[in-house]
Amino acid sequence: MLAIETKQLSKSFWRNTVVDNIDLQVETGEILGFLGRNGAGKSTFINMLTGIIQPSSGSYNLLGVKGPNDTIKKELGVMPDYSSLYGSMSAIKHLHYLADVSGKPVTRQRCIDVLKLVGLEAHANKKTAKFSFGMKKKLAIAQAVIHDPQLIFLDEPTSGLDAESVIHIHQLIRQLHQQGKTIFMTSHNLDEVEKVCSRIAIMKDGNIRKMGSMEELRAYYQSTITVTIKHAPIRSADLDTMQKWLQQAGNQLDMKDSQFTLQVESEKKIAEIIRALGTYKIDIYRVDVEEPSLEEIFLEE
Numbered sequence: 001m002l003a004i005e006t007k008q009l010s011k012s013f014w015r016n017t018v019v020d021n022i023d024l025q026v027e028t029g030e031i032l033g034f035l036g037r038n039g040a041g042k043s044t045f046i047n048m049l050t051g052i053i054q055p056s057s058g059s060y061n062l063l064g065v066k067g068p069n070d071t072i073k074k075e076l077g078v079m080p081d082y083s084s085l086y087g088s089m090s091a092i093k094h095l096h097y098l099a100d101v102s103g104k105p106v107t108r109q110r111c112i113d114v115l116k117l118v119g120l121e122a123h124a125n126k127k128t129a130k131f132s133f134g135m136k137k138k139l140a141i142a143q144a145v146i147h148d149p150q151l152i153f154l155d156e157p158t159s160g161l162d163a164e165s166v167i168h169i170h171q172l173i174r175q176l177h178q179q180g181k182t183i184f185m186t187s188h189n190l191d192e193v194e195k196v197c198s199r200i201a202i203m204k205d206g207n208i209r210k211m212g213s214m215e216e217l218r219a220y221y222q223s224t225i226t227v228t229i230k231h232a233p234i235r236s237a238d239l240d241t242m243q244k245w246l247q248q249a250g251n252q253l254d255m256k257d258s259q260f261t262l263q264v265e266s267e268k269k270i271a272e273i274i275r276a277l278g279t280y281k282i283d284i285y286r287v288d289v290e291e292p293s294l295e296e297i298f299l300e301e
Protein backbone atom coordinates (compact mmCIF):
# COMPACT_ATOMS: atom_id res chain seq x y z
CA MET A 1 0.00 0.00 0.00
CA LEU A 2 1.15 3.54 -0.68
CA ALA A 3 1.67 5.56 2.47
CA ILE A 4 1.57 8.85 0.57
CA GLU A 5 0.17 9.58 -2.86
CA THR A 6 -0.24 13.09 -4.17
CA LYS A 7 -1.86 14.01 -7.46
CA GLN A 8 -1.02 17.38 -8.98
CA LEU A 9 -0.82 18.87 -5.51
CA SER A 10 -0.26 22.62 -5.66
CA LYS A 11 -0.12 25.59 -3.34
CA SER A 12 0.04 29.23 -4.25
CA PHE A 13 0.24 32.22 -1.94
CA TRP A 14 -1.35 35.01 -3.93
CA ARG A 15 0.35 34.70 -7.31
CA ASN A 16 3.36 32.91 -5.98
CA THR A 17 3.20 29.16 -6.76
CA VAL A 18 5.23 27.47 -4.05
CA VAL A 19 4.27 23.84 -4.70
CA ASP A 20 3.63 23.15 -8.34
CA ASN A 21 1.60 20.10 -9.43
CA ILE A 22 3.48 17.48 -7.46
CA ASP A 23 2.78 13.80 -8.17
CA LEU A 24 4.50 11.78 -5.48
CA GLN A 25 4.24 8.19 -4.35
CA VAL A 26 5.82 6.90 -1.16
CA GLU A 27 5.58 3.19 -0.34
CA THR A 28 4.74 1.98 3.15
CA GLY A 29 7.90 1.37 5.15
CA GLU A 30 10.11 3.80 3.24
CA ILE A 31 12.28 6.50 4.76
CA LEU A 32 12.02 9.28 2.23
CA GLY A 33 14.53 12.11 2.48
CA PHE A 34 13.11 15.36 1.18
CA LEU A 35 15.85 17.74 0.12
CA GLY A 36 15.83 21.26 -1.22
CA ARG A 37 17.35 24.66 -0.71
CA ASN A 38 15.73 27.17 1.63
CA GLY A 39 12.39 28.26 0.20
CA ALA A 40 12.08 25.29 -2.20
CA GLY A 41 8.61 24.53 -0.82
CA LYS A 42 9.31 21.52 1.42
CA SER A 43 7.50 22.75 4.54
CA THR A 44 4.56 23.98 2.48
CA PHE A 45 4.27 20.51 0.94
CA ILE A 46 4.40 18.79 4.35
CA ASN A 47 1.96 21.30 5.83
CA MET A 48 -0.60 20.37 3.18
CA LEU A 49 -0.25 16.67 3.91
CA THR A 50 -0.51 17.15 7.66
CA GLY A 51 -3.59 19.33 7.32
CA ILE A 52 -2.00 22.56 8.55
CA ILE A 53 -2.73 24.37 5.30
CA GLN A 54 -5.19 23.71 2.48
CA PRO A 55 -3.90 22.86 -1.01
CA SER A 56 -4.80 25.33 -3.75
CA SER A 57 -5.49 22.39 -6.08
CA GLY A 58 -4.83 18.70 -6.50
CA SER A 59 -5.43 15.88 -4.06
CA TYR A 60 -3.63 13.48 -1.75
CA ASN A 61 -4.14 10.12 -0.06
CA LEU A 62 -2.44 9.13 3.18
CA LEU A 63 -2.34 5.41 4.10
CA GLY A 64 -4.84 4.79 1.32
CA VAL A 65 -7.38 7.32 2.56
CA LYS A 66 -8.25 10.59 0.83
CA GLY A 67 -7.04 13.55 2.86
CA PRO A 68 -7.74 15.52 4.88
CA ASN A 69 -9.37 12.90 7.08
CA ASP A 70 -9.82 13.06 10.85
CA THR A 71 -9.69 9.28 11.36
CA ILE A 72 -6.35 8.97 9.62
CA LYS A 73 -4.90 11.82 11.70
CA LYS A 74 -4.38 9.36 14.56
CA GLU A 75 -1.92 7.49 12.38
CA LEU A 76 0.11 10.58 11.52
CA GLY A 77 3.06 11.69 13.59
CA VAL A 78 4.01 15.30 13.12
CA MET A 79 6.81 17.26 14.73
CA PRO A 80 5.28 20.44 16.06
CA ASP A 81 6.81 23.86 15.97
CA TYR A 82 8.88 24.06 19.20
CA SER A 83 7.13 27.26 20.23
CA SER A 84 3.88 25.31 20.49
CA LEU A 85 5.08 23.24 23.46
CA TYR A 86 3.16 23.78 26.68
CA GLY A 87 5.79 25.40 28.87
CA SER A 88 4.07 24.83 32.21
CA MET A 89 3.86 21.06 31.71
CA SER A 90 6.64 18.60 32.42
CA ALA A 91 7.95 16.61 29.46
CA ILE A 92 6.10 13.52 30.61
CA LYS A 93 2.78 15.33 31.14
CA HIS A 94 3.21 17.03 27.82
CA LEU A 95 3.51 13.70 25.99
CA HIS A 96 0.67 12.17 27.96
CA TYR A 97 -1.61 15.07 27.17
CA LEU A 98 -0.78 15.21 23.48
CA ALA A 99 -1.28 11.47 23.04
CA ASP A 100 -4.78 11.96 24.53
CA VAL A 101 -5.43 14.82 22.12
CA SER A 102 -4.28 12.66 19.18
CA GLY A 103 -7.01 10.16 20.03
CA LYS A 104 -4.59 7.37 20.98
CA PRO A 105 -4.02 7.65 24.76
CA VAL A 106 -0.84 6.08 26.12
CA THR A 107 0.43 4.85 29.49
CA ARG A 108 2.92 6.73 31.66
CA GLN A 109 5.41 3.94 30.95
CA ARG A 110 5.08 4.53 27.18
CA CYS A 111 5.89 8.23 27.79
CA ILE A 112 8.99 7.26 29.77
CA ASP A 113 10.07 4.79 27.08
CA VAL A 114 9.74 7.37 24.31
CA LEU A 115 11.59 10.00 26.35
CA LYS A 116 14.36 7.43 26.69
CA LEU A 117 14.40 6.84 22.94
CA VAL A 118 15.05 10.53 22.27
CA GLY A 119 17.53 10.84 25.15
CA LEU A 120 15.35 12.93 27.47
CA GLU A 121 14.76 10.44 30.28
CA ALA A 122 16.74 12.54 32.75
CA HIS A 123 14.43 15.49 32.10
CA ALA A 124 11.08 13.70 32.21
CA ASN A 125 9.78 15.79 35.12
CA LYS A 126 11.23 19.13 34.09
CA LYS A 127 8.91 21.87 32.82
CA THR A 128 9.38 22.32 29.08
CA ALA A 129 9.66 26.11 29.48
CA LYS A 130 13.08 25.38 31.00
CA PHE A 131 14.18 23.23 28.08
CA SER A 132 17.07 24.20 25.80
CA PHE A 133 16.56 24.38 22.03
CA GLY A 134 17.93 20.85 21.55
CA MET A 135 15.75 19.44 24.33
CA LYS A 136 12.66 21.05 22.82
CA LYS A 137 13.53 19.55 19.49
CA LYS A 138 13.89 16.08 20.99
CA LEU A 139 10.55 16.51 22.76
CA ALA A 140 8.99 17.53 19.44
CA ILE A 141 10.28 14.26 17.92
CA ALA A 142 8.97 12.34 20.93
CA GLN A 143 5.60 14.01 20.38
CA ALA A 144 5.59 12.87 16.74
CA VAL A 145 6.01 9.21 17.73
CA ILE A 146 4.35 8.93 21.17
CA HIS A 147 1.04 7.55 19.84
CA ASP A 148 2.78 4.93 17.65
CA PRO A 149 1.63 6.40 14.32
CA GLN A 150 2.14 4.63 10.99
CA LEU A 151 3.28 7.66 9.00
CA ILE A 152 5.75 10.09 10.56
CA PHE A 153 6.75 13.52 9.25
CA LEU A 154 10.04 14.83 10.61
CA ASP A 155 11.04 18.35 9.62
CA GLU A 156 14.81 18.67 10.03
CA PRO A 157 14.87 16.33 13.02
CA THR A 158 18.55 16.71 13.84
CA SER A 159 19.45 20.29 12.93
CA GLY A 160 20.93 22.06 15.92
CA LEU A 161 21.45 18.86 17.94
CA ASP A 162 24.79 17.78 19.39
CA ALA A 163 26.59 14.77 17.88
CA GLU A 164 25.43 12.28 20.53
CA SER A 165 21.81 13.35 20.18
CA VAL A 166 22.05 13.01 16.40
CA ILE A 167 23.17 9.39 16.86
CA HIS A 168 20.21 8.83 19.21
CA ILE A 169 17.74 10.24 16.70
CA HIS A 170 19.22 8.22 13.83
CA GLN A 171 18.86 5.08 15.96
CA LEU A 172 15.25 6.00 16.66
CA ILE A 173 14.55 6.52 12.95
CA ARG A 174 16.10 3.14 12.10
CA GLN A 175 14.08 1.48 14.85
CA LEU A 176 10.86 3.02 13.52
CA HIS A 177 11.83 1.80 10.06
CA GLN A 178 12.32 -1.75 11.39
CA GLN A 179 8.83 -1.56 12.86
CA GLY A 180 7.50 -0.89 9.35
CA LYS A 181 6.68 2.79 9.84
CA THR A 182 6.89 5.20 6.95
CA ILE A 183 9.07 8.24 7.55
CA PHE A 184 9.05 11.40 5.51
CA MET A 185 11.90 13.63 6.61
CA THR A 186 13.39 16.90 5.45
CA SER A 187 17.00 17.64 6.16
CA HIS A 188 19.71 20.03 5.10
CA ASN A 189 22.32 17.51 6.13
CA LEU A 190 23.12 15.60 2.95
CA ASP A 191 25.33 13.16 4.77
CA GLU A 192 22.45 12.27 7.08
CA VAL A 193 20.03 11.76 4.21
CA GLU A 194 22.52 9.53 2.39
CA LYS A 195 23.05 7.45 5.54
CA VAL A 196 19.51 7.17 6.83
CA CYS A 197 17.04 7.37 3.92
CA SER A 198 15.99 4.60 1.54
CA ARG A 199 14.93 7.08 -1.16
CA ILE A 200 15.62 10.71 -1.79
CA ALA A 201 13.53 13.41 -3.46
CA ILE A 202 15.16 16.66 -4.54
CA MET A 203 12.81 19.62 -4.64
CA LYS A 204 13.46 22.85 -6.46
CA ASP A 205 11.16 25.78 -7.19
CA GLY A 206 8.09 23.87 -6.08
CA ASN A 207 8.81 20.75 -8.17
CA ILE A 208 10.39 17.40 -7.43
CA ARG A 209 13.32 17.41 -9.83
CA LYS A 210 14.62 13.96 -9.12
CA MET A 211 13.66 11.04 -6.95
CA GLY A 212 15.18 7.62 -6.34
CA SER A 213 17.53 5.56 -4.24
CA MET A 214 21.08 6.80 -3.87
CA GLU A 215 22.18 4.23 -6.49
CA GLU A 216 19.51 5.41 -8.93
CA LEU A 217 20.46 9.05 -8.44
CA ARG A 218 24.11 8.22 -9.02
CA ALA A 219 23.27 6.29 -12.17
CA TYR A 220 21.08 9.13 -13.44
CA TYR A 221 23.78 11.71 -12.98
CA GLN A 222 26.20 9.32 -14.67
CA SER A 223 28.90 10.21 -12.25
CA THR A 224 31.98 8.08 -12.19
CA ILE A 225 33.44 5.95 -9.44
CA THR A 226 37.04 6.51 -8.40
CA VAL A 227 38.88 3.35 -7.38
CA THR A 228 42.30 3.27 -5.72
CA ILE A 229 44.09 -0.08 -5.48
CA LYS A 230 47.20 -0.75 -3.41
CA HIS A 231 49.05 -3.79 -4.67
CA ALA A 232 52.35 -5.71 -4.69
CA PRO A 233 54.92 -4.39 -7.18
CA ILE A 234 54.17 -5.27 -10.80
CA ARG A 235 56.92 -7.19 -12.64
CA SER A 236 58.68 -4.80 -15.05
CA ALA A 237 57.93 -7.21 -17.95
CA ASP A 238 54.17 -6.79 -17.27
CA LEU A 239 54.15 -3.10 -16.47
CA ASP A 240 53.53 -1.80 -19.97
CA THR A 241 50.74 -4.27 -20.76
CA MET A 242 49.10 -3.64 -17.40
CA GLN A 243 49.18 0.12 -17.91
CA LYS A 244 47.62 -0.17 -21.38
CA TRP A 245 44.91 -2.48 -20.04
CA LEU A 246 44.05 -0.08 -17.23
CA GLN A 247 43.94 2.86 -19.61
CA GLN A 248 41.22 1.18 -21.65
CA ALA A 249 39.34 0.10 -18.50
CA GLY A 250 38.77 3.64 -17.25
CA ASN A 251 39.88 7.25 -17.27
CA GLN A 252 42.38 9.49 -15.50
CA LEU A 253 44.79 6.68 -14.65
CA ASP A 254 47.33 7.72 -12.02
CA MET A 255 49.85 4.90 -11.62
CA LYS A 256 52.55 4.75 -8.96
CA ASP A 257 54.89 1.95 -7.81
CA SER A 258 52.43 -0.06 -5.79
CA GLN A 259 49.20 1.89 -6.16
CA PHE A 260 47.00 3.25 -8.92
CA THR A 261 43.85 5.36 -9.08
CA LEU A 262 41.36 5.09 -11.92
CA GLN A 263 37.91 6.48 -12.70
CA VAL A 264 35.49 3.82 -13.86
CA GLU A 265 31.86 3.86 -14.92
CA SER A 266 30.50 1.02 -12.84
CA GLU A 267 31.23 -1.40 -10.02
CA LYS A 268 31.48 -4.19 -12.62
CA LYS A 269 34.65 -2.57 -13.91
CA ILE A 270 36.19 -2.81 -10.45
CA ALA A 271 35.58 -6.57 -10.47
CA GLU A 272 37.19 -6.79 -13.94
CA ILE A 273 40.25 -4.90 -12.72
CA ILE A 274 40.64 -7.17 -9.71
CA ARG A 275 40.39 -10.23 -11.98
CA ALA A 276 42.99 -8.76 -14.36
CA LEU A 277 45.43 -8.17 -11.48
CA GLY A 278 44.85 -11.78 -10.44
CA THR A 279 45.75 -12.99 -13.94
CA TYR A 280 49.10 -11.23 -13.60
CA LYS A 281 49.45 -12.71 -10.11
CA ILE A 282 49.61 -9.29 -8.50
CA ASP A 283 48.57 -9.38 -4.85
CA ILE A 284 45.99 -6.76 -3.83
CA TYR A 285 46.41 -5.18 -0.39
CA ARG A 286 43.62 -2.65 -0.36
CA VAL A 287 40.74 -1.39 -2.56
CA ASP A 288 39.24 2.06 -1.86
CA VAL A 289 36.15 3.15 -3.73
CA GLU A 290 34.96 6.73 -3.81
CA GLU A 291 31.50 7.37 -5.24
CA PRO A 292 29.89 10.71 -6.04
CA SER A 293 28.34 12.15 -2.92
CA LEU A 294 24.80 13.36 -2.60
CA GLU A 295 26.33 16.80 -2.21
CA GLU A 296 27.72 16.65 -5.75
CA ILE A 297 24.39 15.38 -7.10
CA PHE A 298 22.47 18.03 -5.16
CA LEU A 299 24.68 20.82 -6.46
CA GLU A 300 24.09 19.66 -10.04
CA GLU A 301 20.37 20.37 -9.61
Ligand SMILES: Nc1ncnc2c1ncn2[C@@H]1O[C@H](COP(=O)(O)OP(=O)(O)OP(=O)(O)O)[C@@H](O)[C@H]1O
Binds near residue numbers: 043
Ligand atom coordinates in the same frame (compact mmCIF):
# COMPACT_ATOMS: atom_id res chain seq x y z
N1 LIG B 1 2.03 31.62 4.58
C1 LIG B 1 2.79 32.03 3.55
N2 LIG B 1 2.48 33.15 2.86
C2 LIG B 1 3.22 33.54 1.82
N3 LIG B 1 4.33 32.91 1.36
C3 LIG B 1 4.68 31.80 2.01
C4 LIG B 1 3.94 31.29 3.13
N4 LIG B 1 4.53 30.16 3.56
C5 LIG B 1 5.61 29.95 2.75
N5 LIG B 1 5.69 30.94 1.82
C6 LIG B 1 6.71 31.05 0.78
O1 LIG B 1 6.78 29.81 0.10
C7 LIG B 1 8.12 29.52 -0.29
C8 LIG B 1 8.47 28.13 0.18
O2 LIG B 1 8.54 28.13 1.59
P1 LIG B 1 8.74 26.79 2.44
O3 LIG B 1 8.77 27.18 3.86
O4 LIG B 1 7.77 25.77 1.99
O5 LIG B 1 10.21 26.36 1.95
P2 LIG B 1 11.20 25.25 2.54
O6 LIG B 1 11.68 24.46 1.38
O7 LIG B 1 10.53 24.53 3.64
O8 LIG B 1 12.37 26.15 3.09
P3 LIG B 1 13.37 25.92 4.35
O9 LIG B 1 14.37 24.89 3.92
O10 LIG B 1 14.00 27.27 4.51
O11 LIG B 1 12.56 25.51 5.54
C9 LIG B 1 8.99 30.63 0.27
O12 LIG B 1 9.26 31.55 -0.75
C10 LIG B 1 8.12 31.25 1.35
O13 LIG B 1 8.39 32.61 1.47
